[in-house]
Amino acid sequence: MAEPSPDLALMFKALGDSTRLHIFEFLRACCCPVAVEENGDVRPVSGPTVGEVCCHVTGAEQINSTISHHLKELRLAGLITVERRGKNMVCGVNRQAVASLASFFNKDIPDEKSNKCC
Amino acid sequence: MAEPSPDLALMFKALGDSTRLHIFEFLRACCCPVAVEENGDVRPVSGPTVGEVCCHVTGAEQINSTISHHLKELRLAGLITVERRGKNMVCGVNRQAVASLASFFNKDIPDEKSNKCC
DNA sequence: CTAACATTTCTATAATTCACGAAATATAGG
DNA sequence: CCTATATTTCGTGAATTATAGAAATGTTAG
Numbered sequence: 001m002a003e004p005s006p007d008l009a010l011m012f013k014a015l016g017d018s019t020r021l022h023i024f025e026f027l028r029a030c031c032c033p034v035a036v037e038e039n040g041d042v043r044p045v046s047g048p049t050v051g052e053v054c055c056h057v058t059g060a061e062q063i064n065s066t067i068s069h070h071l072k073e074l075r076l077a078g079l080i081t082v083e084r085r086g087k088n089m090v091c092g093v094n095r096q097a098v099a100s101l102a103s104f105f106n107k108d109i110p111d112e113k114s115n116k117c118c
Numbered sequence: 119m120a121e122p123s124p125d126l127a128l129m130f131k132a133l134g135d136s137t138r139l140h141i142f143e144f145l146r147a148c149c150c151p152v153a154v155e156e157n158g159d160v161r162p163v164s165g166p167t168v169g170e171v172c173c174h175v176t177g178a179e180q181i182n183s184t185i186s187h188h189l190k191e192l193r194l195a196g197l198i199t200v201e202r203r204g205k206n207m208v209c210g211v212n213r214q215a216v217a218s219l220a221s222f223f224n225k226d227i228p229d230e231k232s233n234k235c236c
Numbered sequence: 237c238t239a240a241c242a243t244t245t246c247t248a249t250a251a252t253t254c255a256c257g258a259a260a261t262a263t264a265g266g
Numbered sequence: 267c268c269t270a271t272a273t274t275t276c277g278t279g280a281a282t283t284a285t286a287g288a289a290a291t292g293t294t295a296g
Contacts, residue, residue, distance in 0.1 A: 008139060009134055012134040013130075013135070015127070015130035016127055016133070016134040017254085021126060021130065050272075050273065064256075065255080065273085065275080066256070068274055069254080069274090072274080084263085086264075087263055087264060088263095088273085089272075098223055099223075102223035105217075105219045106224070167242085181243060182286075183245080184284070187244090187285085190244085205241065207244090237296100240294085240296100241295100242291100243290105243291085243292085244291070245288105247286105247287090248288105249284100249285085249286090251285095252281105253283085254279105255279095256277105256279095257278095258276085258277085259276075260276085262272085262274095265270085266268085266269085
């Protein structure tokens with residue numbers, strides 16, 4: 001009855017949309033890019049900006065409100081972090097959340113041959 | 119652009135509803151119960167019946183169409199199996215699906231201190 | 237064959253979600 | 267302060283989903 005520590009259902013719901021799953025996988029793969037400004041400056045960041053995420057996922061140059069909405073849902077589920085870096089918002093995965101999801105699926109898995117569970 | 123894996127988003131969507139997550143967790147925990155008939159007969163089964171799942175999740179004695187619908191969605195997502203056993207339908211988790219979900223969250227997880235990913 | 241039972245499918249309705257454009261907010265720079 | 271840029275919030279309509287009751291399906295027992 002009682003909800004487990006993190007709201008697992010909320011996380012799964014957030015990952016249950018293909019656009020959001022794309023975003024999440026992109027952020028997991030692209031964990032620490034370096035942004036290159038138009039003038040050639042290299043800006044060390046902890047993750048891609050919201051606009052870069054949008055560009056990668058939709059191919060569009062401009063960020064749109066739909067991606068912003070999806071990022072918000074991922075953030076509210078605790079799966080990603082979004083914080084301001086100057087004019088941009090940079091994203092990153094919440095590794096603690098990923099770890100708790102991993103442990104959710106790793107636990108038990110009783111061997112079908114040697115049923116220890118009952 | 120290409121879908122990440124075999125219907126991961128579909129699995130997550132299925133688990134993204136709290137009722138279905140309850141069902142799924144129940145089936146994982148209760149992997150090989152033995153059903154006792156009214157007459158005292160013990161019937162070895164590979165999992166609880168749909169009615170037993172419904173009873174556990176909703177408290178209702180009778181199965182209702184809502185639970186049936188949720189079970190169908192879990193089944194179509196590949197997360198559980200449902201097969202007829204006499205008059206009943208018995209459920210079980212699809213351990214292969216659980217394993218692929220586990221590996222999805224286990225992969226990479228690069229250490230934040232030693233960034234090897236770029 | 238008929239009755240009883242377990243479960244699914246059908247149908248309808250309420251609620252939620254997705255996507256999009258317009259407007260609002262926040263920040264940096266001149 | 268004013269403008270440009272990046273992003274979010276708001277409002278709306280279309281699409282999907284959840285829920286519940288009624289009817290249908292398949293199975294066993296008599």
